[in-house]
Amino acid sequence: MLVFTTHNIIKDPPFINLDLLCCRNLLIYFEKDLQKKLLPAFHYSLKPDGLLFLGTSENIAQFNEHFALLDSQWKIFRRKSTKQSFPSWPRATSSGLDGVIPLAGAEKTSRKTTKKKTRQASDQTARLKQELQCTREQLLATIEELQSANEELESANEEMATSKEELQSLNEEALTVNVELQNRVEELRKANDDLKNLFDSTRIATIFLDKEFRVRFFTPPTTAIIPLTPTDIGRPLSHFSHSLLDVDLAAEATLALRDKEPHSKEVSSRDGLFFLMGTHLYRTTGGAINGVVLTFLDITERKRAEEETSRAREQWERTFAGLGDLATIQDVDMRIVRANQAACQTFDSTEENLRGRHCYELFRGLAEPCPDCPITASLQDMDVHRAEIEHVNLGKTFLVTASPIFDEQGKITHIAHIARDITDQKRMESQLRQAQKMEAIGALAGGIAHDFNNILMPIFGYADLIRNALPTDSPLLEDIAAVISAGNRARELVQQILSFSRQTERKRVPTRLHIVVKEVLRLLRSSLPSTIDIQPDISPESGMALADPIQIHQILMNLGLNAAYAMRGKGGILRISLADAKIGLGDFRKTEGMKPGAYLHLQVSDTGCGMDESTLERIFEPYFTTKPEGEGTGFGLAVVHGIVTSHEGHIEVSSEPGVGTIFDIFLPRLPSDHESATKAPKGQTIPTGSERILVVDDDEEIVRMLQHLLTVLGYRVTHFVSSPQALQAFRKNPGEFDLVITDLTMPGLTGKELTRKLLAVRPGLPIILCTGYHAEISREQALALGIRDLVIKPFTMEEIATTVRKVLENRKPPTGVPLPPATRKGRKN
Known part of the structure; x- marks a missing residue:
């Protein structure tokens, strides 16, 4: 039985x-007197042969008659049984007869006395033996305790030796770490010295704040704005005043932390100084934002210089704003009082000759x-007015600004008349509008191309399927060939639309120009009026050139449309020819700057109105055009010249008024061996x-066509018209498919x-887009x-079959995803 209770053993x-x-390790906390009291109580509490369990540092002292030692190491004692002792009665008091020995019975008395003393001696001897036995047992217990203590000391000594070695190792490591720390401290001290010298030498007031806007550090110039001392480190910024006007530093710091980007603004102080205040983020080496840095760059001198310059500029702009513009000072009657050099040059006159003339007489x-004169409006409301005025006699458009000049009484005395030539700007605005139209056309063309190509896709696919299914002697083969030919023409038409809208990539590749010329001829025939007779002279045996087909297309379309414009109304003949040409040394007078060698000669001529010599000299200049405003950008022939030059070619033009114009273009021809290789x-x-x-x-129609076409080619096809459903099916069995289209x-x-989601499931999966x-x-x-x-729609059966085979033969098995065996049968579709 186990009983738990609170008990005071004392x-x-x-x-x-x-x-x-x-009672382990309890007696050592009591005095000896109390121990002597408790041990008999322990003896009383135990049953006969009961066990007493003491601590390793405790013993039973002189109570060996109560307990016997069982285990010296664990201090386990067994209770001994003790005899009960009875109290002895006190002896009687002696009388005077004690000294008298009666003779009668003396022998008997002597024997009793001797027997008594003998018994006392025997009792004393027994007590001594018992004490000796107790002493011997205590000595044996002490010896065992000493032996146990010696073993413990030896074990402790070994542990101390091991601890000593570990401490020595730790001490060596501590020394190494200490050396490294000292080196780091030295490096940090040097960096701190450099940083301190940098801050001390800079003239920029800088204060570093933590996220709670407590001061972390500041440079000496900061004290001129915020009264700080070194003891203020750690104090909030709100505890200090500053000399800046209408500036809340805490709000600026909060704004920077909120936006996570620096801010800057110009501020002024009460003592008339100006600063460029920057609010920057304090970033740790790990990139974390840990506060704000405020900088104050003194820009007082710059501000004063700007103010002086501004005052001077304001006065100057009221008199002659912009020396490049036509600037005049006029009186209230619009007579010119002064004119700048630009005005004199425009009117090919001097200031003296212009003085006194009315502006409306001079300009218009x-x-x-x-x-619509802005001067009239300025004289009426005494304000600045602007207007765009087209001066037909000068052939220019001006942005006219009229600014009144007042005397001390606020009365208008003169008008500052500034006329800025914006002819080129208006032309560029027109060109920008045209470019925006072309961009819109390009976007529309892209949408049309996408939809039209999707429509052509089933036509090509099913036509190929029918052609391959028909016997070689079937009369329907010619009909199917006509369908495919019509589809190819439709595909070429889409490409021409994209070329016209400049939506295709510009790459120089080996190109057979006669193919590009034929495409342009088809487009021109559908674009030009029937009054223009197009006469091609294209050599099918002409060589190849390293060219951008789209840019060649652009050249021919530009020259063809220009020729049509020259023959508008009355009609005429447009000739386009292509042939090989060889330029030798003797031909250099005609083709100045060309290297001798093989070329492709492209010629575009018309029987239009022609051009005079002055027009021919400027024909390739940007912005130059002979067309009325709004009908031409002036960029067409400049672009043609740039394309030919970029192709390392040469362009010539000859013209005669009333007869027509001829453009000759020479492009380097590729070697014949390259042509055969291509x-x-x-x-x-x-x-x-x-x-x-x-x-x-x-597109369900395209899916069915592809499924049929690929099945005919021998492939096992699973198709979906929903990409999410296709992804779900693929995730169920990623190894089921060899290729995705x-x-x-x-x-x-x-x-x-x-594609991204499929490759995330199965890296390395072959995909055709x-x-x-x-x-x-x-x-x-x-x-x-x-x-x-990447495959462009519409494609033929041969094109998709070749692409699929090429991709499958070059595939690499993805790691961890087994490819399906070639003999495994797929499910029915």
């Missing part, structure tokens, strides 16, 4: 009949003020396969987004997304 009566009494050749091999069969392909396109523009998930408008994504962008190839 005051309370002891328990009885205990089997075990554990009128006898009375212009109805010819596509013929007679190749359409590649096939048996892999598993996932097709995704939101996806459209670019789709609802839900675009082709780009679907299809688009009907390749300006939406370049090949480089597609490759960067992880797409293996």
Whole structure:
């Protein structure tokens, strides 16, 4: 039985009949007298042979007759049984007869006395033996305790030796760390010295604040604005006043922390100084924002200089604002009093000759003020007025500013008349509007191209399927060929629209110019009136040039439209020819600056109105045009000249008024071996396969066509018209497909987004991206997304078959995702 209770062993009566009494490390806290009192009480509490468990530093002292030692190491004692002692009665008091020995019975008395003494001696001997036995047991217990203590001391000594070695190791590490810390402290001290010298030498007042806007540090010039001392470090900024006017430093610091970006503003102080106050973020080395830095750059001298300059400029602008403009000072009757050099040069006169003339007479050749004259308005309301005025006799447009000049009484005495020539600006505005129109046309063309190419896609696909399904002697092959030819013409028309709207990439590639010329001829025939007879002379055997087909297209369209403009109304003949040409040393007078060699000669001529010599000299200048305002930008032939020059070519023009104009363009021809190398091999069969392909396109007609086409080629096809559903199916079994063909523009998930999610599930998955408008994504962008190839709609059966085979043969198995075996059968579609 186990009983828990509160018991005071000193005051309370002891328990009885205990089997075990554990009193470890308790007696050492009591005095010896109290120990002598408690040990008999422990003996009383225990049963016979009960156990007493003391601490390692405690013993039973002189109570060996009560307890026997069982285990010296753990100080376990067994209770001994003791005899009960009875009190002895006191002896009787002696009388005077003690000294008298009666003779009668003396022998008997002697024997009793001897027996008594013998018994006393025997009792004393027994007591001595008992004390000796107790002493021997105590000595044995002491010896065992000493042996145990010795073993503990030896163990402690070994532990101390180990601890000593560890302490020595720690001491060595501490010494090393201490050296490193000293080096770091030295580096920090040097950096601190450099920083302190930097701050002491700078003239910029700077104060560093923590997030609670407590002062962390400040430079000496700061004290001129905020009265700070070194003991103010750690105090809030709000505890200090400053000399700035209408500035809340705490609010500026809060704004910088809120916006997470620096701010700056000009401020002034009560003593007339000006500062450029900057509020910057205090960033730690880890990039965390840990406060704000306020800087105050003294710009007083600069402000005063600006004010003086501003006053001088204001006076000057009221007299002659802008020396490049036509500036005159006129009286209230609009007579010129003064004129600047620009006005004199414009009117090819001197200031003396201009003085006294009316401005409306000089500028517009009128006898009375212009109805929209800003001077009249300024004289009426005494304010500054501006107006755009077109001066027909000068052929220019001016932005006229009229600013009244007052005397001390506030009366208008003169008018500052500033006329700024904005002819070029108006022309550029017109060109900008034209460019914006072209941009809108380009955006429209892009949308048309995308939709039209998607429409053409099923036509090409099903036509190819029918052609491949027909026998070689079928009369329908010619009909299908006509359908495919019409589709190709439609595809070329889309490309021409994109070229016209400048939506295609500009790359110089080996190009057969006769193909580009034929495309332009088809477009010109549909664009020009029937009164213009187009006569082509194109050599199909002409060579190749390293050129941008779109820019060549642009050259021909520009020259063709210019020729049509020259023949407007009466009509005429437009001739376009292309042939090989060889330039030798003897031809240099005609083609000055050209290197000898092989060229392609492109000529565009018309029977229009022609041009005179002065026009021919400026024909390639930007902004120069012979067309009325609003009909031409003046950039067309300048762009043509720039394109030809960028192709390392040469352009010449000859013209005769009333006869017509001829443009000759020479472009370097590529070597014949390069031309033969670029010819596509013929007679190749359409590649096939048996892999598993996932097709995704939101156009159901295109999906069905691709599914049919790829199935004919031997592939196993799974198709979806919903990109989210396709992604869900792919995630269920990523290893099911060998290739994914996806459209670019789709609802839900675009082709780009679907590609990212597919590759996140299965890295290295071969993907082909299809688009009907390749300006939406370049090949480089597609490759960067992880797409293996980019296919432009509409494409033929041969094109998609070749692309699929190329991608599949160059694929690399993704790590961790097993490819499906070639023999595994797919589910039915």
